[in-house]
Amino acid sequence: MTQPILQLSGARLALDGNAGRVEILHGIDLSVEKGETLGLIGPSGSGKSSLLMLMGGLERATAGRIEALGQDLTTMSEDALARFRSKHMGVVFQSFHLLPTMTALENVATPLELAGATDAFDRARAELDAVGLAHRADHYPAQMSGGEQQRVALARASAPRPQILLADEPTGNLDGTNGQAIIELLFSLRDRHGATLIMVTHAPELAAQCSRVIRLRDGHLDTQSQTPPQTTPQTQTQTQTEAAQ
Template identity: 80%
Template sequence: MTDPVLALDGATLSLDGNAGRIEILHGLTLDVRRGETLALVGPSGSGKSSLLMLMGGLERATSGSVMALGHDLGGMDEDALARFRRDHMGVVFQSFHLIPTMTALENVATPLELAGRKDAFDRAEAELTAVGLGHRADHYPSQMSGGEQQRVALARASAPRPEILLADEPTGNLDETNGSAIIDLLLGLRDQHGATLVLVTHSQSLAARCDRTIRLRDGRLDTGATAKAAE
């Protein structure tokens, strides 16, 4: 058996709030295998997005460990984490996080340029074409619909060919038609490039298309919930 791409061992997350220390995640232990598609589901406030942020090194575990591709994310400083995400991870947010002063082409090319890719704009153009937006390359985010902006965000996340793709409610701001198209694109990227995909979703149809579903409740893995295991 190969080592897991992502491995959490007793990971906890606590944050300081106005009312004092808040316990967000409680001793989570979880492995994600290479090439697996994992859906994180559960009620609002259950810790799904916080767990995704731990996996991406965007939040630091208060205790326990978070390993990605054999690297201890807790042992890296912020610069090392940023370089690790640049080289190995793609992150897609519900609110797109496109740079408003850049065109679609420039948004997709930016992480490639940061990685020193000489073909950054050629690759960006190819990625936009792959998500059906080659004709919108010169448009700014404000000139595009929500579905189009999410497709640009997907192109940007997948362009560097990350081993790990993390998506936080990727269909949450979209209507059913656009949401279905984004689901198809996400799974297509996994199939084409072999990325390990972890996503947070409230969509039953999206979760049903994943290899495995994990349910969270009150910051804990809901071991009593029915989940579809990977073959």
């Protein structure tokens, strides 16, 4: 039996606010298999984004255990987590998070350089080309539309060829046309790098393309509303290959 690419066991998250300590996630048990496309849905405030942040080591679990690629994220230092993400994970946010003083090419290449890649700019150019922005490589974020900025963010996330791709409402700040284009690019980048894709979304059309969908309610997994995997990762890959022929 293969080990899940992500495994959460009794994962809890509590944050301190002005009104005191708030319990965000309550004892989450979840396994994600390699090659899955998992959609996280639920009402605002249900804990979707917080769960995604735990999976990426961007938030510290208050209790429980989180393993990614067989590594226990809950015991890693902040530096170790940053190194792990740079090698194995790509993260796409709703609000792009591009550096305004860097060009599109520099935004994509900089994380690769920090990870020690000697071909950082060549890989960055290739990723910008893959999202249709080779001609905008020397432009700054302020010179690009929202859809173009999200394409740069996708290129940056996929450039390290991550095994796990996390996306938090990747179409949330875009209109329908740009949102659909980002959806298509997100899935094509997943296929190109063979990544496991986990995303938070409110978009029914995006959730419908996932092999499994999980709903959260008040920080709990709603086990009654889970959609089981439609195919195994191997079958999914075979289907994609046949469709491309």
